[in-house]
Amino acid sequence: MQYMLLAYTDPKGFAAMKPDDAQKAMAAYAAFGEALRKDGLLVSSNRLRPTADSTTVRIADGKTRVLNGPYAETKEELGGYFLIDVRDLDAALSWAARCPAASHGVVEVRPVWAM
Amino acid sequence: MDIGEGDGRARETAESVARRSYGKLVAFLAARTRDVAGAEDALSEAFASALAHWPANGVPDNPEAWLLTAARRKSIDTARKRRRGEDASDHMKLMADELASANDNEIPDDRLALMFTCAHPAIDAAIRAPLILQTVLGFDAATIASAFLVAPSSMSQRLVRAKTKIREAHIPFRVPERADLRERLDAVLEAIYAAYSEGWSDPAGADLRRRNLAEEAIWLGRLVVSLLPDEPEALGLIALMLHAEARREARRNALGDFVPLSEQDPSRWNTAMIEEAEQSLHRASTMHAIGRYQLEAAVQSAHAVRRLTGRTDWVAIERLYEALWNITQSPVVAINRAVAIAETMGATAGLSALDEFVTDSRLAGYQPYWATRAELLARAGNVSEADAAFERAIGLESDSAIRRFLQKRRANLA
Incomplete structure (x- = not known):
C-alpha cells in the first residue's frame, strides 16, 4: 500500500537558521530518507523549491491563465514529499512521526489511489 | 407469504x-x-x-x-x-x-480488533462511538442518529465516509501493540462510554431505544474486559456503568418525577449490579494503575455506600474529584468537586470553589453548573441570586422531568 507523506513546513523558519543548524536540519531529512530506503520502503522523495518559485496554470473560458505564486497562500507550505510503500496506515503514521517535518511543521499522510 | x-x-x-x-x-x-x-x-x-x-x-x-x-x-x-488490474487475481x-x-466451528473473534479500527485516531472522534454501535452491534443509522441527536441522513453519510476511509487508507484490523495499547484503548473506552451516556440520559425512563443503548454499551464493556482482562481502566469503566445502571429505576418516583441522587431510596438500587461493580473496581485497584474511569467509579462507589451506612462518604468523594481534576482539568469535574466541598465544609466554601469557574465560557450554557450554583446559593441563604440561577438552569434544560424538578426547587426558595 502506497502513501504520500507530504511535509508542510514554514520556509521562514529554515531561512532564519544559522548555516550550521540548517545543515543539521538537512542531514536529519537525509537520514530519514535513508532509513526508509534501507528498509526498502521508499518509492521516491524530493524536496520542493519554496512557493516563491511556484507558478499556477488554469484554463478558464478557453484561455490559459498563468499566475505567479502557489495555489493557496499559507504559513506552512508543501516543502517536500516521501512516497512510501508500507503495510498499512499504522506503519505509514509511525514513519510520518519520524519525519523531521512532524517536529517543526506537519506531515499529511495521503493514501495513493489504487488503480 | x-x-x-x-x-x-x-x-x-x-x-x-x-x-x-x-x-x-x-x-x-x-x-x-x-x-x-x-x-x-x-x-x-x-x-x-x-x-x-x-x-x-x-x-x-x-x-x-x-x-x-x-x-x-x-x-x-x-x-x-x-479490484481491477494486474494484481487482482493474486489478491483475490x-x-x-x-x-x-x-x-467453521470456531470462528475467530475479531470484534476487539474491529473496535480498535473504529476508534482509530485517524477516524473522526465524534463518529467512533456510532461506528462501533453499527458494526459490532448492528444498530441502523437511523437509530444511532436519534440517540445522538443528529439528522439520520448526515449520520449515515458520516458512517459511510468513515468506512470508506478504513478501506481506502488501509486502517489495520488489529489490537495495537503494548506501547500503543493504553492510548488506543482510551479511545475505545471513550466510545463505549459515549454510547452509555446517550443511553443513560433518559430520566423519564420512557425511551426504550436509549435504555437499550445503555445495556448494549455495558455488553461492549464486558466484551472488552473479557478480551483484555488485565486492563484496569476497562474494569473501571464497567464498574462506572454498572453503578449508574444500578440506580436507573431510583431516578424517578411513582409519578415519573426526577429524583436526584441524594434523595434516592437506596433500597431501589440494584444490589447485584452494585456488587459486580464493586468487584470489578476492586480487581482494577490490584493492578495499581489509577485512571479516569476507576476514579469516577470510585465516586459512584462512595455514593453507593449509603445503602449500607445510611451516609454518603463525602470526604472520599471530595478527594476523588480532586484527583480527577488533576487528570482531566474538566470544568464538569470542578462542579462536582464544588458540590463535595459544600457537603464537607459548607455551602459558602462550595460556592467559592465554583466561583473560580464563573468566567469559564464552556459553563455559560451548561445546565448542571447553574443548577448547582442555585442549590448552593439557596443553602447559603442568598435567595435572589439563587432564584436567578434557577431560572437560567431551567431555561437550559431540555428534559421536561428535570425541568419540573428545577421549577419545584425554585418555587420552594421563598
Whole structure:
C-alpha cells in the first residue's frame, strides 16, 4: 500500500537558521530518507523549491491563465514529499512521526489511489 | 407469504444468531477484506437468503457457519468487482484462502480488533462511538442518529465516509501493540462510554431505544474486559456503568418525577449490579494503575455506600474529584468537586470553589453548573441570586422531568 507523506513546513523558519543548524536540519531529512530506503520502503522523495518559485496554470473560458505564486497562500507550505510503500496506515503514521517535518511543521499522510 | 411454523422457527433462529453473532461475523469478514461496508452488505444478504432457504430446507446444524459461508461468497464477489488490474487475481486468491482458512466451528473473534479500527485516531472522534454501535452491534443509522441527536441522513453519510476511509487508507484490523495499547484503548473506552451516556440520559425512563443503548454499551464493556482482562481502566469503566445502571429505576418516583441522587431510596438500587461493580473496581485497584474511569467509579462507589451506612462518604468523594481534576482539568469535574466541598465544609466554601469557574465560557450554557450554583446559593441563604440561577438552569434544560424538578426547587426558595 502506497502513501504520500507530504511535509508542510514554514520556509521562514529554515531561512532564519544559522548555516550550521540548517545543515543539521538537512542531514536529519537525509537520514530519514535513508532509513526508509534501507528498509526498502521508499518509492521516491524530493524536496520542493519554496512557493516563491511556484507558478499556477488554469484554463478558464478557453484561455490559459498563468499566475505567479502557489495555489493557496499559507504559513506552512508543501516543502517536500516521501512516497512510501508500507503495510498499512499504522506503519505509514509511525514513519510520518519520524519525519523531521512532524517536529517543526506537519506531515499529511495521503493514501495513493489504487488503480 | 404464508408464515407457517417452519418459517417462524427459521426466522427465530436467524434472529437469535443475528443478535448473538452479528458483530463477530462482521468483524471476521471485515478483518480479512478491510471492507466494513462490504461485510455488512454481505451479511445482510446472507440473512435474507437464510430466511428464504431455512423454512424450506430446515435450519442447518450450525447456522452461524452457514451464514458465514454465504456471506463469504458474497464478499469475494464484491471485492472482485472493486479490484481491477494486474494484481487482482493474486489478491483475490489470497483473500479467498484467508476467508476459507477459518474453521467453521470456531470462528475467530475479531470484534476487539474491529473496535480498535473504529476508534482509530485517524477516524473522526465524534463518529467512533456510532461506528462501533453499527458494526459490532448492528444498530441502523437511523437509530444511532436519534440517540445522538443528529439528522439520520448526515449520520449515515458520516458512517459511510468513515468506512470508506478504513478501506481506502488501509486502517489495520488489529489490537495495537503494548506501547500503543493504553492510548488506543482510551479511545475505545471513550466510545463505549459515549454510547452509555446517550443511553443513560433518559430520566423519564420512557425511551426504550436509549435504555437499550445503555445495556448494549455495558455488553461492549464486558466484551472488552473479557478480551483484555488485565486492563484496569476497562474494569473501571464497567464498574462506572454498572453503578449508574444500578440506580436507573431510583431516578424517578411513582409519578415519573426526577429524583436526584441524594434523595434516592437506596433500597431501589440494584444490589447485584452494585456488587459486580464493586468487584470489578476492586480487581482494577490490584493492578495499581489509577485512571479516569476507576476514579469516577470510585465516586459512584462512595455514593453507593449509603445503602449500607445510611451516609454518603463525602470526604472520599471530595478527594476523588480532586484527583480527577488533576487528570482531566474538566470544568464538569470542578462542579462536582464544588458540590463535595459544600457537603464537607459548607455551602459558602462550595460556592467559592465554583466561583473560580464563573468566567469559564464552556459553563455559560451548561445546565448542571447553574443548577448547582442555585442549590448552593439557596443553602447559603442568598435567595435572589439563587432564584436567578434557577431560572437560567431551567431555561437550559431540555428534559421536561428535570425541568419540573428545577421549577419545584425554585418555587420552594421563598
